[in-house]
Amino acid sequence: MTINRRKFLGATVAASAALSAPMALAAGSGKPRVVVIGGGAGGATAARYIAKDSKGEIDVTLIEPTRTYYTCFFSNLYLGGFKEMDELGHSYGGLAAAGVNVIHDWAIGVDRDSKQVTLAGGAKLTYDKLVLSPGIDFVDNAVAGWDVTAQNAMPHAYKGGSQTELLKAQLAAMPEGGVFAMVAPPNPYRCPPGPYERVSMVAHYLKANNPTAKIIVADPKPKFSKMALFQEGWANNYGGMIDWVGEEFGGGNVEVDPNGMTLSIDGEVVSVDVCNVIPAMKAGKIAEIAGVTQGNWAPVNAADMSSKADADVYVLGDASQQGDMPKSGFSANSQAKVCANAIRGALTGSRVFPAKFSNTCWSLIDTDNGVKVGATYEATDEKIAKVDGFISSTGESSEVRKATYLESEGWYSGITADMFG
Template identity: 75%
Template structure:
């Protein structure tokens, strides 16, 4: 089935029903959602919509304009404009969600309150955390968040993405772009390699003698055969990958000198895109619900295994077999919304089912995808079956795959933001 805005929403839950703004009432059960991305915005919208005003829903999100990390690589490749990735929260507010643009800076699990940077706190009966990712300081020696304006990560979309594109456009003729790829697990497994494809697409047109080097700590990566086939076809001789066998797991950087040290060999970079190791957004640590870098959950309800009154979605949680992606977060949000509504209003709760598809663009109309369906077990979210594009596919199928991804983007953003 080809996905577009209408069919994507129909395959999830019914299209949004417009409603008057919710009147806050102390007698209603209260749900607070922290983080307004693919997980949080979807959960807030579905709880407000499906409870028909029976639940008081507050969404805490500092950004008034949210830029999706998924599809941001296409901006680097010149296939999208930045404004096409930005979404506001006005429609959610009109559908009964109390949207608070502020930072959540603390959680008191005993008092069931969320502290706000602007002062005061918001109380909850159930809390949903969907804060995305933060980076592990020291994961790449020589790099810290303080270095991100010289060596951008661009793995949180917006100004970082714009900065990286500006750096690419300013590269000298025949210059060198270096990406330091992240170790597993991380947000969007094919993302770094789609980014390489999009950077190569831009450089092929504007700076064809430029070189791209990937320094990668992993033995293998998502859709590897498909990407490598595409790079050979479209960008022959431009891209080199240094894996762990050749020092890709022994890397440090110097942001002031714009150098990358790979197991003692120093590479001078004109652009250096450092994507460090990742962990759950910091609010999960503040709530003391992480086990290592991620927040363990029950797949049946997306409830924290540490606090049953908290649900964790998307990139921040330990997801079992599911990858960390926008599609996954949206799928998990619907499971959590149903579970929360059932716990607070007594509505029926059905067994948890999940799905995910990750599309990637290699070159114009050359789209590939990977995906699977999942179910909840007592141990984890477990893969049931899956699919992946094949090497050697014809141009018509690859074009259809790309067009499917464009329809999905329209569908999921409508599902998230109403």
């Protein structure tokens, strides 16, 4: 499968045309109201498609506290020196121009009985349909010795923006021959290849700027996404720099000391200069507040991403428990289009198309050395189920790897245009 910006946006235009079938306004004197909480790949896409395809027949409000959204996907390329932070930042002006009422505030309460959302500023918004796309938060005490109060000393950098900038600054300040450590997360988590692309990008930076530095990865898993591809790339490009410690050798038995800057792996204490702690994850807090989570995630119906706790609430992207799809920006964008079609159909009587989903995750290992994994999915009664998939092969030519990297650049341009207009 090859995706570039033109093909991605072309598919988007085709889907938009299909979704723009004639509609009848739902019964009642006013427009139906949709509130979307969270302005990332899921929320921004859903808000834009509902507003655009309903042609003003649905009142759409997006709640997002930040005025500039920095994508977590592609943020590793900033660490590697392939992107500037400004290239990852996107405003909400395009959504406003598309008819979405954008409110920069925190949603702090959801009353599903009265169908109201409460904002930190005191406003209360009434909805007919509510879309939750809050991304991830971290599980308390997931890593011994670390909580969010330690994120300045040991950044997670798993939410785009200031944390990513902090980790880059710490990387640049490492002493010659210093140690960069990562505590990798347990499954499931946002962007399965993400930690290992990050290791690659940190290694790329250190190879050029601090070639005697070392990287230690403490991993609670016995294997990880694209493992053979990454390990091949590490051996070919960063030989001797990266030490991956998996479950078998105690990678899940870790403790950190942010004050002393140490990492303990299965009782062995190592002094580190930078420590990137990526804890276990859960759905963003507002999903829990809304009462739609079960354990760490929010179960949804595969056909339309509606919550299993409430048919008028939908949960997208990383926060959802939906089946076989990985938690990725591509997944969230794909789910948002299915959700938008279903909501528009429910509120206006327009045609609802069968749910189909897709995902691709690209990773950069070194300059012009891109790899990918992806699949297509369908909705079943039980879950979003994988239909077929693909993955890059070890031993691919430099031409194929460069083409894969360029394909990822085209996708980034396409998806951010699709999200923000």
